[in-house]
Amino acid sequence: MPETGPQQAAVDVPRGLAGVVVTETAIGDVRGREGFYHYREYSAIDLARSRGFEDVWHLMFHGTLPDAEQSAAFAARVAALRHLPDEVAGALPLIARASSAAGPLAGLRTALSLYGSATGLRPLYDTDPERRAEDALAACAVVPTILTALHRIGLGQEPLAPRDDLGHAANYLYTLTGREPAPDHARAIEQYLVATVDHGFNPSTFAARVIASTGADLAACLVGGVGAFSGPLHGGAPARALDTLDAIGTVDRIDPWIRERVLAGERIMGFGHAVYRTEDPRSRMLRGLAQGFGGPLVDFAVQVEQRVEAILAELKPGRELHTNVEFYAGVVMEQCGLPRAMFTPTFAVARVVGWSANILEQATDSKIIRPGARYVGPPPPQPVPAV
Template sequence: MTTPLIAPAGLKNVIVTDTELGDVRGEEGFFHYRGHDAARLAADVAFEDAWHLMLFGSLPGSDGAAFARRVGALREVPGSVVDLLRATVRPDTDPMHALRTALAATGSGDRPLMDLPEDERTEAALRYAASVPTVLAAAHRLARGMDVLEPDPSAAHAADYLRMATGSAAPEHATALQTYLVATIDHGFNASTFAGRVVASTGSDMASCLLGALGAFLGPLHGGAPSRALAALDEIGDPANTREWVRERISRGEVIMGFGHAVYRTHDPRSELLKGVVRGFDTPLVHRAMAVEDEIETAINELKPGRRLYANVEYYAAGLTTKTELARLPDSWRSANARPSGVTAA
């Protein structure tokens, strides 16, 4: 008699493939990009440098300026796609949905990846990733009745994204946003990476691979968490209300958004990194977020002894994106980096 094969929930610890891109060591609270401490990279390098590392296997060194110019020139979106956004974006349009529309329109003439030489595949990947912030910024502004701002190919990627969305890019805000983007450029075989890789395995075109990844990313248990963590902070209000708020949610079997992780069994190093970043803004929201974090951890420990849940990257992403006036856009941004790679399903 054959024992039936039963897949564990979320494919946890199921090895799907090997990768040189990175690894997450949950028990240690550590992750790396191609052997480099990812949290340290996020604090020290430009987004374009991390992008080069992930794509080509090394930090660019003296070639960094050339790579930045290369991707900056690819940031422009076809006029027909901008016109489509003008015709479809409404005040209540989620930027993720606008991105889905733009990706589908842009990829209408794409050839299957299996029919392209390696250099053309690379160019397609760069072109889509470079154009995503332009699409999201345009959707953000159109939903608010504002004119669309053209990209500046000479500007840094994160700073230009912020400028196109809000009209300005204070250096400290651009640096904070860049730190967040580098910290989330890769994190193993998550749901969107897995979905994108499945599509890529069929030899499909680049847009279809990204749309598959984006469909998974749309889920509130994946890419939609920061905005829900921010909503939770608004609901709690005074940190003194936190423990009762947590008790009510746990009694109803609800998820505490922004806390817990499928892999990390200690503090999420990305959350600790962003906590240090947002602390520098010294705002009431930041002080409330830190106080609420402590209260939530204490309440969970009291209600579920032995099960430690810590703030994850989405928790402080909520505070950071609010300070940079992009409270929802960065939920969407990371879809630009949802590419077919990974190691273990989390």
């Protein structure tokens, strides 16, 4: 059914839909000029500092923070859902080989599609809210298991079964490394996960909601979110930001290295954000976590941050360009022993919960998301040339 016509005129909007409100949400928001974002009615950073990942997961899915009894019950429920169906577990070696060049995030797309088929996920359009919520909970629970298994298989190691006695973040680190993590490492990664669960209508969240608006099954929606998320301009930046520190190498190279790239029009990974016009609150929190660990990498990262911001202010006056979440996320994950190939997949471990909350919300709206585009090609109709 056409979406434009005599009764509905086309509306021009800014490139990239910047500033365009496309729907209403009760999940959260980002106030870019204030440097603030929230999940439901709570500051996301306050939640990261004071609550565990499962509590925030409960908030995203159910709209409320759990009390102590509810928290323990929800965590136990999540832990029991981490184990993969046999069909998916058996296919992971083939998926790992096929996606070896691209990495675990690419493999996750394939594994999620298989998971949807193996578990009989039905279209959102055909399921009730309770069934959708159960399906979403189970899918989010297995994503860390899939990602760590793909990583280990790629290294020639056996995947590890999830441990029901560990929290979500600690279990993720255990199934990744084979070692029970130090409490401070587990907590730092948990805080990172909480801080990255959701962030407004970012491209991957929007992509997942567009697919959800068609009534497709949950796996299809999540695969779309993963696909959008994998781009270097979205979730694919934490390792690249750390690569920038490696490329600079020493303090005396900071200024010339940065100036050369800014003047060449290149982007400095880990700096600037599509929404924030002040310091990214996630970056501020992660900087504090990194400084709590200390060490030469952190000291160097802080020096680079200071000089990059100064040089960008000089060469791009009027542009508020500060570190974004990826810059210190890479530093924290490096300090906690995560391999760089797993930086963006770790981001996805958190964001899959935010995608799912948005998918569940979108599924309650019967209106398909169907924008238009202005045609700028050769004027039609032209005669079809004879062969």
